[in-house]
Amino acid sequence: MLRLYQSNHLESLAARLATQLAQPAAEPLRQEQVIVQHPGMARWLSLQIASHLGICANLTFPLPAAFIWQLFHTLLPEVPECDRYQPQRLAWRIYCLLEALDGGEIDQSVSNYLAGADDVKGFQLAQQLATLFDRYLIYRPDWIVKWQRRESATEGDSWQASLWRHLVAEDAIHWVSLQLQLGQIGKASFKETLPPRIFIFGVPTLSPGYLEIIRHIASLVDVHLFLLNPCEAHWADIVSPTEQARLALRSREEELYLEVGNPLLATMGRQGRDFFATINEMNPGGEELYQPRQGDLLLHQLQDQILTLSEPQPVTSSDSSISLHRCHSPMREVEVLYDQLLAALDEVPGLTASDILVMASDIDCYAPLIKAHFSSPGSRPKLPFRISGAGLLQGNPLATALLEIVQLAESRYPVGGLLNLLEYPAIRRRFGLDEAGIEQVTRWLTQAAVHWGRDGDSKRSLGLPPDPGNTWREGLWQLVLGYAMPGDAEQLWHRHYPLDAVEGSESQWLGGMLAFCDALFALQDELSISRSPQAWMRLLIGLTEQFFAADEESESLLESVRETIHALVQEMQQGGIQQELAFAPIRYRLQEMFSQAVERGFLGGGVNCCALAPMRSLPFRVIALIGMNDQAFPRQQPELGFDLMGNEFRAGDRSRRADDRYLFLETIISARDRLIISYVGRNQRDNSLLPPSVVVDELRDTLQQMVDESGMQQITFDHPLQPFAQDYFIADSALFSYSEEMREAALWVGRGNRDDLPLVPAPLADTDDEKQIDLQRLLHFFTNPLRGFAENRLNLDINQADQLPEEREQFSIDYFDQMGLEHELVEALLAEQTPEDLYQRLRARGRLPHGKVGEQIFRQMQMRATAMAERVHSLDKGDSLQPLEVDLLFGEQHLVGHLHAVNQGGLLVYSTDRLYPYQMLRHWIRHLLLNALNPPDIKPLTRLLEGERSGQFRPAERAMDHLEILLQRYRQGLHLPLTFFPATAWIYQEKLQQGDEEKARKGAQQRWFGNRFQTGDVEKPYHRLLLPDRPALDETFFATSSEILQPLMEHLEWHG
Structure with a gap:
């Protein structure tokens, strides 16, 4: 016999089920079968049964398809244990x-x-x-x-x-x-297979075929069907306004007798309407367990109007039981959600975190945001939470790493891809690398000019010339040779350049990198072979052992990865697949399985966060829906051109869109105290309005018929772009925030303090570097004083990204790289090395573009370098002397170091193109040191060769005084950012030497702001970081520029 239990409260159905289970069964030792549509429902129901009966035991919760297939498997010996048509x-x-x-x-x-x-x-x-x-x-x-x-x-x-x-x-x-x-199975044998009674709980829909089997089972044993029904009235005949209008076109309206009833039930309940109509045709007996809500809350009155099939009725007042929130981004939704949940915990008596359910239209998008914001430190109260239903990729970095490994093995091996893999701690541990090792390896690869490609043969396989330059094998060869042949960089070994970069114990990092690369390179060939499912499983499991060294925290993550691999192969074997397959579909399906929802942790304590998916209509005191955006929900089902059902709809057919609409309706009736809905309703770039989901619009239309305009303002909130907006902290505002940090930020904004707030508002304390000054550090500081302050005092290097190896081979050479190479060529020519040796060495180092382009660029550089080498040779025929030791005292400051490249003629500086202001300043400091040391038999001159012109720094009689001023500015620049910018200051001082202050300042302003051909100093990243919106070209800047550069200009003279 089929018995139907209906209620608008799932708790009432669970209580009635518990009562039925408490009645002795005909076979007390046999497991009871409670069929559910979702594991989450099974978890909730088991807790409900335990709360009513004190225990939940000897029960199984199969899904409908699994239950029926197992039934046939038991009845018919030829039916396999697994359905190969799954x-x-x-x-x-x-x-x-x-x-x-x-x-x-x-x-x-x-x-x-x-x-x-x-x-x-x-x-x-x-x-x-x-x-x-x-x-x-x-x-x-x-x-x-x-x-x-x-x-x-x-x-x-x-x-x-x-x-x-x-x-x-x-x-x-x-x-x-x-x-x-x-129909061919005897009733007696069929009944013997069945349990004495079967329970079906909370299933929102079943196909006609399943219902027919349930009808057949119900003729043999008792089948108890517990269904959540939003409406106690007969609602099989209601239609939505859209359906009403469509039908009215076919017949006269007075002949149709069409009823809309409650608009939410009519527009969102089609799936339930058809299902209950089919169930009622089976003439079940049963009970109605409906519970009207007697409260005054707007939410309760909305639910009661749905229950009684009433049209929207005006209510006396609005409240916070329903709230709609328009936000600018998913992150803002999560921030708003957190404050709304804290408010609910404050205002709803007896509410706990475990009474709250948060459902997201796209849990993979919102899960990392929830985790980040709910776990962030701060003064606000902390909310315990659990996220379930997100894919394994969201919470298991080893799953992501494994996919990246196999994807990389099928790629060109870009240098960034391999380095990204080494960011995973489990991979670093396996190959004996740590963070310091990765930083050093990155520098080595940049020096070795590794871009992409395993070797020359791999380039040939892509239809490219088999030049090994800039490949991994070539770069690693350079590092190994450099370690084996230190100090022998001038000689190639079988056309390989020995890069002398690895020192001492760093060789273990090189060894780890070699092992890592060899493992990845071997994998490329392994993945190109077709294999059986069992062979693929052995290979993939082997990869987890070869590349990952899990610690105590990540061992469970690694086990989850292996379980998924086993499940993939089991899926193929259960489908009867034995033949060899290529890896591409294996990888694609593995990625799909890693992305599938993982149900662990649901109802495990704290705020429950999960996907907004069908069969998730569980009752909670507070339910929050996030991501209710247009096009995001209800979800669209892509239409396939070969879907034969698309043009032939039948009653009982399911669609994803109808499922989602009914899910939204069930969610409305499942919230007990509050319903919170948010969506991205404004563009965060131009603040334009974006529509919400159509179901949110329909809910809002219904609410507008229940409350007046002022009431709608109490439940509809338009949130600002930033969480520190003033509106959140005004006494009479409807918006609020629990964040003390955001309140303080709002106060700063309110005072007009925004971007002009300095990163370092007060001078920093003294350091040892101010007293014991290394010469190289001093020279580096005056190259860019703001960068020097950030690196020396704040340990910041915002240009670090620029130091990563390039993934694309070069087809030209950057200007500054070209200047550096031309300087190397000049030095090599002065050392009497042949141009052909230089060309081969640069090619082996990967510093030139491949082919004719690289050869042409080299010949152009060779011409300029040869001309400069001849000029240098004519001026500097003597050998360089031993470096001069620098050991000078300036009060409490002690300057130490060595002055290199000195000969009897003094210092010689050259550039094949031009000497830049920061370079001139560095050479000026070296010139002052040469004059301060005043070694015998050495001229106190610095000769300058720039392009085709020449010049010099004349002897400086007050060298110590000038150095002391520079050291004072150095010390000042370690306490606070020094407003001295070499390029802008050079223009100012150069024009000031001509006697026109106004033109000098105007020229400095032009250089400061730059133009379309040249970036101004104002755009340099360290200025934007340390001196935002601060007028840098003030009197302090002009005074400092003159103090530093005027002596330089007075000693500088050019010829030609």
């Missing part, structure tokens, strides 16, 4: 079948698609077909019967029917064939 198993079968079929046996458009598709696209097509066939089995069993009789079922079905017959030829046991055998 969509994912079937997808593998179809994929293999499509590969084996002749193109003439399938539709021409499909054949053309497969001819131009790779393995992944072929598998995606197989998945779409498997999903369609699964729907045909459930909703079009008559088509399946006709196809197997070689009859046409509908227009354009010939190739799908043929494909289906090929599948049936392999295995004829499927859902429809079992339904056909149902």
Whole structure:
């Protein structure tokens, strides 16, 4: 007998189920079967039963399909334990079948698609077909019967029917064939297989085929059906306004007798309406357990109007039981949500965090934001939370790492890709690398000019010239040779350049990097071979051992990865797949499985965060829906051109959009005290309005009929772009925040303090660097004083990203790189090295573009370097002397270091193009040191060669005084950012030497702001960081510029 229990409260249904379970069964030792639609429902129901009966034991909670298949498996010996027509198993079968079929046996458009598709696209097509066939089995069993009789079922079905017959030829046991055998099974044997009673709980819909089997089972044993019904009245005949208008076009309105009733029920309840109509046709007995809400809350009155099928009725007042929040971004939604939940905990008596459910339209998007914001430190109260339903990729970095490993092995091995892999601690541990090691390896790879490619052969396989330059093998060879042949960088070894970069114990980092690269390079060949499912499992499990060294915290994460690999291979084997397959569909399906919802942690304590998905209509005191954006919900189901059901709708057919609309309705009736809804309703760039989900609009339309305009203002909130907006901290504002940090930020903004707030508002304390000054550090500081302050005192290097190796080979040479190479060429020519040796060495180092382009660039640099080398040789025929030791005292400051490249003629500085202001300042400091040391038999001159002109720094009689001023500015620049910018200051001082202060300042302003050809100093990153919106070219700047550069200009003279 079929008994139906209906209620608008799931708790009432759970209580009634517990009462039924408490009654002794005919076979007390046999497990009771409670069929549910979702594991989350099973978890909730087991807790409810335990709360009513004191224990929940000897119960199983199968899903409908699993229950019925197991039933047939028990009844019929030929039925396997697993359904090979389950969509994912079937997808593998179809994929293999499509590969084996002749193109003439399938539709021409499909054949053309497969001819131009790779393995992944072929598998995606197989998945779409498997999903369609699964729907045909459930909703079009008559088509399946006709196809197997070689009859046409509908227009354009010939190739799908043929494909289906090929599948049936392999295995004829499927859902429809079992339904056909149902009537042939004797009632006695069938009844012996069944438990004495069966419970079906909280299932929002069942297909006609499932219902027919339930009807048959109910004729043999008691079947208790517990269903959540939003309405106690008969609502099978209500229609939405849209349906009403469409039907009115076909008949006269007075003849239709169409009823809308409650608009939310009419527009969102189609799926439930059709389901309950089908159930009622089965004439079940049963009970009605409806519970009207007697409270005054707006939420309760809305629920009661749905329950009684009433049109929206005006209410006396509005309240906070329903709130709609328009935000600028998903992150702002989460920030608003946190404050709303804290408010609910303050205002709703007896509410705890575990009474709250948060559902997101896209949990993979919102899960990291929830985790970040809910876990962030701060003064506000902390909320415990659990996230379930997010994919493994969201919370398991080892799953992401494994996918990146196999994807990288199928790529060109870009240098950034390999370095990104080494950011995973488990991989670093496996290969003996730490963070310091990674930083050093990155520097080595930059020096070795590694860009991409395993070696020359891998380039040949891509149809490119097999030049090994800039590949991994070449770069690693350079590092190994440099370690084995230190100090021998001038000689190539079999055309390989020995890069002398690895020192001492750093060799262990090089060894780890070599092992890591060898493992990845070998994997490329391994993945190119087709293998059986079992062989792929061994390879993938082996990769987890080869690349990961898990610690105590990550061992469970690694085990989850291995479990997913086992599940993938099991899926293929259960589908009967034994043949060898390429890796591409294996990788694609593995990524899909890593992205699938993981249900662990649901109802595990704290705020429950999960996906907004069908069968999740559980009751909670507070329910929050986030991400309720237009196009995000209800979810769209892509239409397939070969979906034969698309043009032939039948009652009982399911659609994702209808499922989501009914889910929203069930969510409304499942909230007990508060319903919070948020969506991205404003563009965060231009603040323009964005529409919410259509179901939110429909809810808002209903609420507007219940409350007046002032009432709507109490439940509708338009949030600012920033969480520190003033509106959150005004006494009479409807907006609020629990964040003390945001309140303080709002106070700063209120005072007009925004970007002009300095990063360092007060001078920093003294350091040892101010007293014991290293010469190289002093020279580096005056290259860019703001950068020197950030690096020396704040340990900041915001140009670090620029130091990463390039992933693309060069087709030209950057200007500053070219100047550096030309300087190297001049030095080599002065050392009497041949141009051909220089060319081969630069090629081996990967510093030139490949082919003729690189050769042409080298010849151009060679011409300029040769001309400069001749000029240098004519001026400096003596050998360089030993470096001069610098050991000078300036009060408490002690300057130490060595002065290099000194000979009897003094210092010689050259550039094939030009000497920049920061370079001139560095050489000026060196010139002052030479004059301060005043060594015998050495001229106190610094000769300058710039392009085709020459000049010099004359002897400086007050060298110590000038150095003392520079050291004072250095010390000042370690306490606070020094407003001295060499390029701008140079223009100012250069024009000031001409005697016109106004032109000098105007020229400095032009250089400061720059133009379309030249970036101004104002745009330099360290200025924006340390001196935001501060007028840098003030009197202090001009005074400092003159103090530093005027002596330089007075001693500088040019010729020609």
